[in-house]
Amino acid sequence: MRPREFRWLSALLGALLSLSACSRSAGGESNRTLPLAPCRLEGVGRQALCGTLEVWEDRAAKQGRKVPLKVVVVPALASSPLSDPLVLLAGGPGQGAAKLAGQVMPLLERIQRQRDLVFVDQRGTGDSRPLECNPVPPTAPLTEQFDDTFREKEIRACLASYDADVRLYTTPIAMDDLDEVRAALGYDKLNLWGVSYGTRAALVYLRQHPEHVRTVILDGVAPMSLVLPLYVARDGQRSLDLLLTSCEQDAVCSHRYPDLRGRFTALLESLAREPLKTRVQHPLTGAPEDVTLTRSAFVGALHALLYLPETAAMLPLVVDRATQGDWGPFVALYVTMHGNLEQNMSRGMYLSVVCSEDVPLITEEALVRETRGSWMGGRELRDTLKTCELWPRGSVPAGYRDPVTSDVPVLLLSGELDPVTPPQWAEDAKKTLSNSLHVVLPGVGHGTSSVGCARTLMADFVMRGSVKGLEPKCRESLARPPFFTSFAGPVP
Secondary structure (H helix, E strand, O other): OOHHHHHHHHHHHHHHHHHHHHHHHOOOOOOOOOOOEEEOOOOOOOOEEEEEEEEEOOOOOOOOOEEEEEEEEEOOOOOOOOOOOEEEEOOOOOOOOHHHHHHHHHHHHHHHOOOOEEEEOOOOOOOOOOOOOOOOOOOOOHHHHOOOOOOHHHHHHHHHHOOOOHHHOOHHHHHHHHHHHHHHHOOOOEEEEEEOHHHHHHHHHHHHOHHHEEEEEEEOOOOOOOOOOOOHHHHHHHHHHHHHHHHHHOHHHHHHOOOHHHHHHHHHHHHHHOOEEEEEEOOOOOOEEEEEEOHHHHHHHHHHHOOOHHHHOOHHHHHHHHHOOOOHHHHHHHHHHHHHHHOOOOHHHHHHHHHHHOHHHOOHHHHHHHHOOOOOOOHHHHHHHHHHHHOOOOOOOOOOOOOOOEOOOEEEEEEOOOOOOOHHHHHHHHOOEOOEEEEEEOOOOOOOOOOHHHHHHHHHHHHHOOOOOOOOHHHHHOOOOOOOOOOOOOOO
């Protein structure tokens, strides 16, 4: 055999062996009914397997339209992998799990050694008939991006563009979809990893299909008692108060930004009296643009900075500059974060979930109670209620809002500084999870898996299949990042 032919045959045999290993890892070929084909995911070096499972849009009627669910399996590294994979349930509501694979794969290296990783775009997200709705796209001029006018025309246009019954894109229906995917892949038990809204999804799956759950990781816990977005102002107030107190207790921050709390309050009062008209350079194009900022537009954008401690560390500088008439840092941070968030977010699916599962529980009395005296106020919440008056509303099962009760091992992870799912929500969920452990990570915001010690805990937990013996040793080693005292330009 000539060398060239030998190299060709070796490559072919290697590819066949790789595919064979992939097939074995995906639940066992004999049990799998969903065809999978080799594919490459952006940001994922290892070959994955991709497929599409069609499910009834109306699962109860079992007729009419079908929804193609995108399914991705990244095979375990072991030649004889364990039979229970880790399944990501993404946040939002509205994020596609498969589109997050490239970002989260580096966080799961230890788990992938022995287990497959499964990513399913929930109906209405990613590549599973996404209910996209961007009344103001990230590429719009700054004037439009900061225009907080209620956009009824654009919302109605989103609804008219769908070939879908948006009432059927709720969490309980989606979790029955996931169980159908599980069966089609040939898995009996799953390890669930829910992040943010994905924690609600994980809890719903646990309640509906408990016999198929081995372990659950809840990261940034949204229990059934958390009504979206009723408590955003209250929880955001807590997060901002923690930040301002930290700045006041930090010698460098308090010296660099004296009376930051008072000046922030005065700035909000000024914006409430009259919107601010200013001229800034677009952080991406460098072109000057005129911008009108209202109080609600300002606080809505500022709230996003609290999600990550690294961006929250810039908030004192942003507020300080804004009180001096320099809005450049604020605009640069907003444009960067807003663009990144919108890349994988189906707003229509968010509305289908929130308008069906949450908004019916929000009374005027509750709205006033939870927003009174907060820096965010109630404008954003009222806009959500107005949107849901336009959005067709689905139904949820009786007792849907009851706490999920289970003795399945559950690891709950909270960031101390989280502005949307602070630790108290995990404690609430824990009351009815008898075999659980709650770990609060100091200095961490929304989502803990980027922290090394959290990843270690997750891997140890999944390996053990139990919270017994888990030692969260990282709690004392974490702290809020130092505050920024200078700004050089747009955030990369």
